[in-house]
Amino acid sequence: MIIVHGGAGDWTEEKLEIAKEHLIKSVEIGLEILNKYDDAISACEEVIKVLEDAPVFNAGTGSVLNIFGEVEMDASIMRGDNLKAGAVAGIRNIKNPISLARKIMEETDHVFIISEGAEKLAKTFNFENYDPITEESREKYKELKEEIGKFDRFKKLSEFMQKYPQYFIGTVGAVVVNSKGIIVSGSSTGGIILKLKGRVGDTPLIGAGIYANEYCGASATGIGEGIIRTNLSAFVCNLAKFGISVQNAVKSAIDYLTKKVELPAGIIALDRNGNIGFYHNTKHMPVAYYENGKIHYALKFQDIKASS
Ligand code: GLY
Numbered sequence: 001m002i003i004v005h006g007g008a009g010d011w012t013e014e015k016l017e018i019a020k021e022h023l024i025k026s027v028e029i030g031l032e033i034l035n036k037y038d039d040a041i042s043a044c045e046e047v048i049k050v051l052e053d054a055p056v057f058n059a060g061t062g063s064v065l066n067i068f069g070e071v072e073m074d075a076s077i078m079r080g081d082n083l084k085a086g087a088v089a090g091i092r093n094i095k096n097p098i099s100l101a102r103k104i105m106e107e108t109d110h111v112f113i114i115s116e117g118a119e120k121l122a123k124t125f126n127f128e129n130y131d132p133i134t135e136e137s138r139e140k141y142k143e144l145k146e147e148i149g150k151f152d153r154f155k156k157l158s159e160f161m162q163k164y165p166q167y168f169i170g171t172v173g174a175v176v177v178n179s180k181g182i183i184v185s186g187s188s189t190g191g192i193i194l195k196l197k198g199r200v201g202d203t204p205l206i207g208a209g210i211y212a213n214e215y216c217g218a219s220a221t222g223i224g225e226g227i228i229r230t231n232l233s234a235f236v237c238n239l240a241k242f243g244i245s246v247q248n249a250v251k252s253a254i255d256y257l258t259k260k261v262e263l264p265a266g267i268i269a270l271d272r273n274g275n276i277g278f279y280h281n282t283k284h285m286p287v288a289y290y291e292n293g294k295i296h297y298a299l300k301f302q303d304i305k306a307s308s
Pocket of ligand 1: 170171189190191192200201202203220221222223224225
């Protein structure tokens with residue numbers, strides 16, 4: 001089983017069409033790996049690589065830029081059977097941060113490596129130097145940088161997001177379970193446009209952006225500050241551990257976040273039996289998943305309810 005998302009937010013129709021194509025392609029690639037090797041870690045990594053390589057998403061190539069017009073990418077991966085995890089933050093010069101997160105999980109004694117250290121490690125692991133900044137991300141940065149003068153950057157993020165919701169599309173993520181019930185969660189992002197240099201969101205924080213245990217895996221999207229404060233992914237997985245269905249767990253977690261921190265967010269989850277859950281408080285959260293022998297696509301949680 002696989003579920004992927006392309007980021008909670010207010011998407012334009014045109015971008016959604018492109019996102020749909022990549023999300024479905026990513027699930028196809030993940031399924032191929034699961035069918036051939038039953039390898040949930042590789043499936044999760046490859047699914048996220050497809051999304052990092054598609055500039056329509058805010059991750060890898062096409063990541064949004066910080067206040068100085070620089071890219072700083074975050075990513076993480078976690079497996080639920082042994083709770084091993086790897087994460088990277090503030091990396092600027094590789095194509096696929098999710099692959100470095102996997103290397104950190106599998107080849108080092110650590111969980112989380114940041115910025116310069118992560119870049120050095122990437123060199124050690126022979127990652128090619130790569131510039132993920134696109135012309136479009138530079139344009140968006142310029143447009144919005146001019147607007148920000150009208151706002152108090154430090155205190156008015158919510159107001160700013162309400163005025164320009166189309167610029168706040170967050171993060172890609174996936175949860176995969178193989179035939180042995182090993183669950184792997186992953187996520188990758190450029191963060192929030194015009195973020196302060198050095199700001200780290202939820203994506204590389206184990207428990208916030210992603211979590212996986214023997215019962216459930218979850219991967220979050222949205223404004224990281226709200227997801228960190230509610231420890232959203234661990235929240236979902238712990239509810240699942242105590243017998244709550246994943247669909248009820250994701251809904252409870254998002255309802256709680258909405259009530260307590262009033263910021264945009266969404267989350268996908270998958271349990272070891274292949275039951276899926278996803279929920280969001282944003283207009284859209286494009287999601288693709290495999291169920292009953294078919295790949296499905298949904299834009300809003302309501303769509304799946306309507307079709308089931
Ligand atoms: N969810 C992505 C971020 O806030 O950085």
